[in-house]
Amino acid sequence: MTQSHGWAAQNVAAPLAPFRFSRRDLHELDVLVDIQFCGVCHSDIHAVRNEWGNAVYPMVPGHEIVGRVKSVGSAVRRFKAGDLVGVGVIVDSCGSCSSCKSGEEQYCEVGGTLTYGVRDRYGDLTQGGYANNIIAPEHFVHAISPKLNPAGVAPLLCAGITTYSPLRHWQVGPNNKVGVVGLGGLGHMALKFAHAFGAHVVQFTTSESKIEDAKRLGADDVVISKDPTAMKKQAASFDFIIDTVSAPHDINPYLEALKRDATYCQVGLPDKPPVIDPGHLLFKRRSWSGSIIGGMAETQQMLDFCAEKNIVADVEVIPIQKINEAFDRVVKADVKYRFVIDMASLDRG
Amino acid sequence: MTQSHGWAAQNVAAPLAPFRFSRRDLHELDVLVDIQFCGVCHSDIHAVRNEWGNAVYPMVPGHEIVGRVKSVGSAVRRFKAGDLVGVGVIVDSCGSCSSCKSGEEQYCEVGGTLTYGVRDRYGDLTQGGYANNIIAPEHFVHAISPKLNPAGVAPLLCAGITTYSPLRHWQVGPNNKVGVVGLGGLGHMALKFAHAFGAHVVQFTTSESKIEDAKRLGADDVVISKDPTAMKKQAASFDFIIDTVSAPHDINPYLEALKRDATYCQVGLPDKPPVIDPGHLLFKRRSWSGSIIGGMAETQQMLDFCAEKNIVADVEVIPIQKINEAFDRVVKADVKYRFVIDMASLDRG
Numbered sequence: 001m002t003q004s005h006g007w008a009a010q011n012v013a014a015p016l017a018p019f020r021f022s023r024r025d026l027h028e029l030d031v032l033v034d035i036q037f038c039g040v041c042h043s044d045i046h047a048v049r050n051e052w053g054n055a056v057y058p059m060v061p062g063h064e065i066v067g068r069v070k071s072v073g074s075a076v077r078r079f080k081a082g083d084l085v086g087v088g089v090i091v092d093s094c095g096s097c098s099s100c101k102s103g104e105e106q107y108c109e110v111g112g113t114l115t116y117g118v119r120d121r122y123g124d125l126t127q128g129g130y131a132n133n134i135i136a137p138e139h140f141v142h143a144i145s146p147k148l149n150p151a152g153v154a155p156l157l158c159a160g161i162t163t164y165s166p167l168r169h170w171q172v173g174p175n176n177k178v179g180v181v182g183l184g185g186l187g188h189m190a191l192k193f194a195h196a197f198g199a200h201v202v203q204f205t206t207s208e209s210k211i212e213d214a215k216r217l218g219a220d221d222v223v224i225s226k227d228p229t230a231m232k233k234q235a236a237s238f239d240f241i242i243d244t245v246s247a248p249h250d251i252n253p254y255l256e257a258l259k260r261d262a263t264y265c266q267v268g269l270p271d272k273p274p275v276i277d278p279g280h281l282l283f284k285r286r287s288w289s290g291s292i293i294g295g296m297a298e299t300q301q302m303l304d305f306c307a308e309k310n311i312v313a314d315v316e317v318i319p320i321q322k323i324n325e326a327f328d329r330v331v332k333a334d335v336k337y338r339f340v341i342d343m344a345s346l347d348r349g
Numbered sequence: 350m351t352q353s354h355g356w357a358a359q360n361v362a363a364p365l366a367p368f369r370f371s372r373r374d375l376h377e378l379d380v381l382v383d384i385q386f387c388g389v390c391h392s393d394i395h396a397v398r399n400e401w402g403n404a405v406y407p408m409v410p411g412h413e414i415v416g417r418v419k420s421v422g423s424a425v426r427r428f429k430a431g432d433l434v435g436v437g438v439i440v441d442s443c444g445s446c447s448s449c450k451s452g453e454e455q456y457c458e459v460g461g462t463l464t465y466g467v468r469d470r471y472g473d474l475t476q477g478g479y480a481n482n483i484i485a486p487e488h489f490v491h492a493i494s495p496k497l498n499p500a501g502v503a504p505l506l507c508a509g510i511t512t513y514s515p516l517r518h519w520q521v522g523p524n525n526k527v528g529v530v531g532l533g534g535l536g537h538m539a540l541k542f543a544h545a546f547g548a549h550v551v552q553f554t555t556s557e558s559k560i561e562d563a564k565r566l567g568a569d570d571v572v573i574s575k576d577p578t579a580m581k582k583q584a585a586s587f588d589f590i591i592d593t594v595s596a597p598h599d600i601n602p603y604l605e606a607l608k609r610d611a612t613y614c615q616v617g618l619p620d621k622p623p624v625i626d627p628g629h630l631l632f633k634r635r636s637w638s639g640s641i642i643g644g645m646a647e648t649q650q651m652l653d654f655c656a657e658k659n660i661v662a663d664v665e666v667i668p669i670q671k672i673n674e675a676f677d678r679v680v681k682a683d684v685k686y687r688f689v690i691d692m693a694s695l696d697r698g
Contacts, residue, residue, distance in 0.1 A: 099609055107609045107633055109585065169634070236458065260448055260456045263636065266627050273626050278615050282639030284456055285518070287612065290631030 001025060002032065005346065006131025007320055008058040009048045015324040016048070019058055021127060023135050028075035031141045033085055038129035039064025039154040039313070040339035042185065042246060045327050047117055051271075056117055062129030063089045063115040064154040064340075066144060076138045084144045086303065088157035089293050091115050091126060091136040103295040105140075106165075130320065132346055142300050145307035152312025155185060155338040156303060158293065159313060163190035163242060164302040165294030166265045167197060170240050174198035179234075179241035181225070181254060183210050183217075186244035186267060188314060188337040191217045194242075196309050202234070204241075204254070213336070217314075231257065236284065238262055248272040255280035255288070266290040313338050319345030350374060351381065354695065355480025356669055357407040358397045364673040365397070365479065368407055372484050373473060377424040380490045382434055387478035388413025388503040388662070389688035391534065391595060394676050396466055400620075405466055411478030412438045412464040413506045413689075415499045418490075425487045433493045435652065437506035438642050440464050440475060440485040452644040454489075455514075479669065481695055491649050494656030501661025504534060504687040505652060507642065508662060512539035512591060513651040514643030515614045516546060519589050523547035528583075528590035530574070530603060532559050532566075535593035535616060537663060537686040540566045543591075545658050551583070553590075553603070562685070566663070580606065585633065587611055597621040604629035604637070615639040662687045668694030 001022040008019035026032055044061035046052055065087040069079050079085060092113035093100050099107040106112060113120045115136075116128030128134070144153055163186055172178050178199040180190045187203075194201040195218025203214035204225045211222045223230050234257040241254055246268035255264055255276060267290065281288060294302065306312065314337045318326055326339045350371040357368035375381055393410035395401055414436040418428050428434060441462035442449050448456040455461060462469050464485075465477030477483070493502055512535055521527050527548040529539045536552075543550040544567025552563035553574045560571045572579050583606040590603055595617035604613055604625060616639065629635060643651065655661065663686045667675055675688045 104609070166634075260453070266631060269627060269631060273624050275622050275624055277622050278618060278639055281637065282615060282618060282641050285638060285640050287636040287638040288630065289634060289636040290627055291634050292631050 002133065002135060004127070004131050004133050006060045006127070007323060008060045008127070010058050012050045012055065016130065019060065021058070021060070023127070023133070024122060024124060026071065026073045026135060028073040029137045029139070030073040030135050031076055031079050031085065031138055032070045032072070033065070033067040033087060033134050033136070033141070034070045035065055035067040035129055035131060035133055035343045037066045037151045037154040037343060038062040038341045039158065039315075040323070040326055040330060040341065041158050042330055045330060056125055059117050060127040060131050061116055062131070063087070064157045064159070065129035065134060066150045066154045066157070067134070070133065072138075078138055078143070079141060084146055084150065086142045086144050086153065086157045087115065087129065087134055087136050087140060088142070088161060088299060089115055091140045092120055103297045105296050106293045130323065130341060132343060139296055142296075142303055144303055147307050148310070148312050151317050151340045151342065152315050153303070153306070154340045155189070155313035155315065156306060157299070159185045159189045159338060160306070161294040161299050161302055162186055162267050162292065163244065164193050165298055166242060166267060166291040167193050168298070169291065170263055170265065172197050172199050172240055176200065176239040177202065177237055179204055179238045179254070179257065180219070181241060181243040182245035182268065183214055184244065184333055185313070185338045188217050190242050190244055191219055192311050194218070196305075196311060202238070225253070228253070236260070240265070242267060244268050246270055248274065250274065252276055252280060255286060258284065258286045260284040261286065263287045263289050267292070315340040317342050319348065321345060321348070351482065351484060353476070353480050353482050355409045355476070356672060357409045357476070359407050361399045361404065361406075368409060370407070370409070370476060372476070372482070373471060375420065375422045375484065377422040378486045378488070379422040379484050380425055380428050380434070380487055381419045381421070382414070382416040382436060382483050382485070382490070383419045384414055384416040384478055384480060384482055384692045386415045386500045386503040386692060387411040387690045388507065388664070389672070389675055389679060389690065390507050391679055394679060405474055408466050409476040409480050410465055411480070412436075413503045413508070414478035414483060415493060415503045415506075416482070419482065427487055427492070428490060433495055433499065435491045435493050435502065435506050436464065436478065436483055436485050436489060437491070437510060437648060438464055440489045441469055452646045454645050455642045479672065479690060481692060488645055491652055493652055496656050497659070497661050500666050500689045500691065501664050502652070502655070503689045504538070504662035504664065505655060506648070508534040508538045508687060509655070510643040510648050510651055511535055511616050511641065512593065513542050514647055515591060515616060515640035516542050517647070518640065519612055519614065521546050521548050521589055525549070525588040526551065526586055528553055528587045528603065528606065529568070530590060530592040531594035531617065532563055533593065533682055534662070534687045537566050539591050539593055540568055541660050543567070545660060551587070574602070577602070585609070589614065591616060593617050595619055597623065599623065601625055601629060604635060607633065607635045609633040610635070612636045612638050616641070664689040666691050668697065670694060670697070
């Protein structure tokens with residue numbers, strides 16, 4: 001067995017606290033990674049607090065992982081000890097369904113194996129990246145350029161790919177007008193990517209205080225979404241809108257902002273389903289859709305694109321000892337724009 | 350002025366009754382059509398009963414019109430007196446917006462002119478096809494093959510194009526599994542078209558009594574949608590589903606029947622918005638969309654396709670004197686599958 005230590009929740013009510021556990025021995029295609037940084041995703045909080053009703057404890061959360069390869073299984077070809085790598089939201093999939101075969105492992109028809117909180121193919125409970133190390137099959141490990149700040153890279157493994165993938169899937173590019181709803185961990189990455197793809201990018205936000213930051217991050221324009229007059233001015237003008245907000249909100253005014261045949265893509269998952277008037281879809285043949293993370297090859301493409309364009313997340317680096325406080329601040333959206341845990345802190349105090 | 354007579358509602362509470370009115374003199378691009386048949390669309394009832402809240406009276410409904418050209422304006426080139434032609438849901442559009450320029454007049458950004466119940470560009474109240482004649486610009490008139498039964502052609506102008514257009518837009522063809530929700534005026538046309546396009550077609554219905562008819566109309570399979578086990582068997586297997594039902598109904602189980610990246614297209618417009626769980630979209634990148642009628646060139650393509658494949662609607666021909674009774678039967682879904690008024694009856698009784 002591989003000895004590991006990190007911070008875990010022991011039950012739904014407990015704060016995260018230090019925890020020792022073991023991971024499997026390396027199989028021939030496995031990579032053992034010593035973790036340097038792990039991003040703090042809002043879904044870590046949902047999972048730990050059992051807000052999706054399927055929590056299994058003890059739970060070490062974390063799926064925005066950057067570290068260095070410690071050792072590799074005998075059949076691993078892409079990586080060697082010392083390489084800088086990343087691990088994201090899934091660490092396995094069936095490999096043989098039509099989604100897996102077409103490089104869309106995130107839509108594996110058997111169900112991909114989440115990086116933490118589920119049973120893997122060996123029957124082990126997966127444990128995430130708020131820890132000193134992790135093991136994942138080579139196929140679910142990504143090469144990271146040393147040119148980038150590794151703390152800023154960590155959130156690319158979830159917040160990054162979750163926004164990059166739909167922007168690519170719906171072929172956002174120059175001559176497109178693209179909207180980003182919400183300016184948080186996901187939203188700020190959507191802004192950076194849509195801008196990098198050459199689109200005219202409009203940030204929708206409820207908060208005037210975010211105007212300046214949105215422009216710094218790549219917005220060509222900012223619309224205050226609670227102003228009905230400002231919203232009406234945007235009618236039928238967008239080629240694509242990506243909605244990164246998980247809190248319940250009215251999406252009807254945004255649908256009206258889409259051109260004929262354009263798509264509204266939800267990447268946040270509100271607990272309460274939005275009620276939308278299907279007339280907004282019919283009368284302009286618009287689509288309402290959604291997307292989750294991205295495929296493994298696509299995740300590597302994104303990381304390479306980020307190295308080329310010097311794109312990373314805006315992060316606030318914290319020691320693991322601040323994690324429970326950070327959770328509370330994430331819930332209050334009090335972070336610009338992602339907490340990232342420096343795992344060097346694990347062995348302190 | 351052109352003298353016309355038909356059956357109109359004089360107010361929201363009145364049954365349809367005989368009515369004399371006038372239409373404009375022919376402009377140079379206008380076609381005057383002597384009406385032979387007019388289909389009875391459920392939206393005629395919504396409009397006459399002011400169920401959309403925008404009724405203007407007196408109202409002569411009807412937008413599934415087949416007849417013979419009586420005379421043409423000086424600049425008309427495509428038609429001459431005696432030609433068999435059709436007129437559908439719109440009789441004008443701006444002609445210069447991007448939708449009109451790309452042959453999608455139904456999505457005209459200024460707003461297409463409905464065949465009845467609205468003010469046209471001359472300020473006249475449009476009056477529909479429950480009448481002896483109608484005038485429409487050449488661009489909104491379609492050639493009809495004399496090979497087809499003209500009574501069965503009439504519903505193609507609305508029910509036909511409303512289902513043909515999305516099936517073409519989403520490129521339904523051989524090797525596709527396609528679902529049709531609802532078996533009424535629209536549903537039975539969707540079945541015929543999807544079958545003619547070579548798809549494997551599955552009819553969803555709440556009613557076991559419709560199984561035999563669905564198979565006769567082109568269904569390869571029929572699923573009773575109120576049977577949760579039968580619905581679950583269809584999980585993630587459809588390339589496209591077209592929903593023709595206007596009554597409120599739960600679409601979540603149908604969304605789960607779609608493959609990854611597949612589209613659910615609504616062509617019926619329920620008064621009460623369906624509440625859908627966005628998870629059904631996100632976790633397979635499915636889309637929920639909608640569509641209205643079709644463009645003018647596409648309507649002609651459909652009519653030509655129908656002539657080639659010998660496709661018409663299944664109709665029950667009635668005299669105009671039975672129209673109020675027919676309305677009540679349409680509301681009870683007691684028609685297989687479309688009432689069509691024989692306008693020769695206008696001058697009787």
